[in-house]
Amino acid sequence: MVSNLLLAALPLLVAYLVTKLRYLRFKQFSEIPQHKPSFLWGHLKVVHEFTQRCTAAKKDLHSDFVFQEMNKKLGNPGLMLVDLRPVAYPIAVITSHHIAEQISRASKLFPWSTPKSPTINAFDRLIGSRSIISRQGEEWKHLRKRFNPGFAPHHLMTLLPCILDKTQPFIEHLDGYAKTGDEFLLDDLTVNLTFDIIGAVVMDVDFDAQHPDTTRQGEFIRLLSEQVHTYGSHNGPWWLRPRVEWRRYQIDSRLNQILWDMIRQKHAEQQQQQQQQQQQGASQKSRSVLGLSLQGVDHLSDALIKDTGDQIRSFLFAGHDTTAILLGWIFYELSRTPAALKAVRDELDDIFGRDADPDVVREKLLSREGEDAIRHMTYTSAVIKEALRLHPPAGTARRAPPGSGFMVRTPQGEDLCLDGLVVYNCANIIQRDPAVFGDTADDFVPERWLGDADTPMKPNGEAQGEGEGEGGRRAAIPASAWRPFERGPRNCIGQELANIEARVIIAVVARRYDFVKVGRGEIRLDGNGKPTLNEKGQFEVESELYSVSCPTSMVNALRYCGHGSADRCADATNNIKVD
Structure with a gap:
């Protein structure tokens, strides 16, 4: 009897499931631009086909550029649906700065911007399950308030001696390679440099990450480095790995x-x-982020220890990884753009004098004029901002809960509901939008930022204006079109630290060495062994250098080798080649 009832109900169940799946695939988000989905697999097959096509010549190409090709095929709409069910959440890939701004800003529905996506939980083993990156609502607000003082600009300027101290071993490594001519991975050096800096800034701890003998590095940094690399090519459901x-x-x-x-x-x-x-009648606060966050804490409970530990892990990971990637791209773009490199060096000569000895630069930065020197690095800041535009080192994913009624308006005036979707503000596409950056959208043109070169985020407003200006600079670039640190209440807490670090390291390094790429991305030489400029003012290259899909997007991309003397005179630099 029971079996007969089950057999009778089976066709009804199948019909229900087919109807439900048909709704999910073809009706639920049908108003959002998308490729034609498969009844069973959504867009998984489409994504696979585009990935195969894009990575045929560019192995491990970052998925953002696969999305970019998919979006172009649809006519470049401001957002695109990528339905990855049943493997993962469906995604709304945001490619318009107008829409991205609506997602990151505060609203009546979401006072601290659209909630973070639950997909961030996949990184709990890396950043901690209580991380400020994944916290929501009042919990996030409390954490942000607690740690803000450690990243305030006036406080960070007091850390210049620390940043300069940690930069000295970096210079010694480069000097060594300049003498021997050995090839080396620049990424390894920048990662260790930024790890030493963020360790000192956040915890007042010397991780000794730049020790010449990597086996002498502390256990913590070795373990964290191993943990980072487990996320390189081993993602997906835990039961698959x-x-x-x-x-x-x-x-x-x-x-x-x-x-x-x-x-x-x-x-x-x-x-x-x-x-x-107190006994001496003195008062001096700790300069580390950890020390500032523990001010006034008399009892250190286990819960507070665990919570603080996760925040520190988040700062250590994000604070070293993103800045290391930024430095790698800056030196590469300068190495193939001679006019930009000359402009940086001329500016540094004006600020610090023609003697490029690191000790001379250090003395100026640590003097009363140090803060003004940092502030007057206008063209250098434009270089940083342009490198972050072309090669944003991080991204953000949000998700409005089903039934919340979260709507966005497209530039064409159409209102779309994004409830239940993972919403990904794709900075790699947004910041290369030809509608904003013109014909030079894919080119390294620092001049476009002159007059607006500061890298810290602005309030959530937009400058208006159209048209191309001198040197490829648009008359006014919307503030929302530049978002490597994201925008709104949940913008990156460490963005000003990254900005100061980059300026200081460029000030010390840019005039001391010539970085010459070898391997992928190396400069093409003519029959006389000379590089040739293209019509964009850049040296021709043998093959394009690109970001790949792993935690540090420059891994195995910037290998340099050095040759020549490590001695620096006023009008000569060391040649350092990188593969």
Whole structure:
């Protein structure tokens, strides 16, 4: 009897499932521009086909550029649906700065902007399950308020001695390669440099990441580096890679043990210092982000330790990874754009004098004129801003809960509901929009930012204006069209630190070395062994250099080798080649 009922109900169940799937595939988000979906697999087949096509000549090309090709095929709409069900959430890929701004700004529906996507939880083993990156609502607001003082611009300027101290080993490594002529990965050096800086700034800890013998690096940095690389090509559901997930768990547990011990030790030291200062009638606050966040904390509970540990891990990862990528792209773009390199060097000569010795630059930066020197690096700031435009090192994904009624308006005036979708503001596409940046959208043109070169984010307003200006610079670029640190209430807390780091490192390094790429992206030489300029003012290259889909998007992309003397005179630089 029961079996007969089940057999009778089976056709009804199949009919229901078919009707439901037909709705999900063809009706639920039908108003959003998209490629024709498969009944069973949505856009998985389309994504695979475009990926195969895009990566045929560019292995491991970042998925953003696959989305870009998909969007072009649709006529470049301001957003595009990519339905990855049943493997993952369906995604609304945002390609218009007008729409991206509506997602990142505060609204009546979402006072702190659209909530973060639950897909960020896949990185819990890397940034911590309580990370400020993934927290929502009041919890996020409390954390942001707690850590803001450690990233305030006036506070960061007091850290110039620390940044300069950590830059010295970087220079010594480069000098060594300039003497020997050995090839090396610039990415390895910039990652270790920025790790040393962020460790000192956030925790007042010396990770010794730049030690010549990598086996002498501390356990924490070695484990975190290993954890980062587990996310390179091992993503997806945990059950597809149980061994990788188990290793992540082991690393995560050990990282927490080390970090929690560091926090207890720092708190104890801080309490002791406060007692001594009270006895002496003195008052001096810690300069580290951790120290500032523990001010006024008398009892260090286990919950606070764990919570603080996750924030520190988030700052350490994001603070070293993104800046290392930025530095790699800056030196590469300058190496193939001679006019920009000359402009940077001329500006540094004007500010610091023609003697490019690092000690001379250091002395000026640490003097009373140091802050003004940083502020007057206008063209250098334009270079940083343009590198961040072409090669944004990070992105953001949001998700409005189903039933919330979250609407966006397209530039054409059409209102669309994005409830239930993962919403991805694709900076790689937004910041290369020809409608905003004209015919030079894909070109390195720092001049477009002169007059608006500051890299910290502006308030959520938009400058209006159309037309191309002198040197490829548009008369007015909408503020929302530049978003490497994202915008709105949840913009990157460490953006000003990245800006200061980059300026200081360029000031010390840019006149001391010539970076020459070898391997992919290397400069093409003519029959006389000389580089040739193209019509855009850049050296011709043998093959295009591009970002790949892994945690550090320049991995194995910037290998340099050096030759020549490490001695620096006023009118000569060391040649350093990078593969």
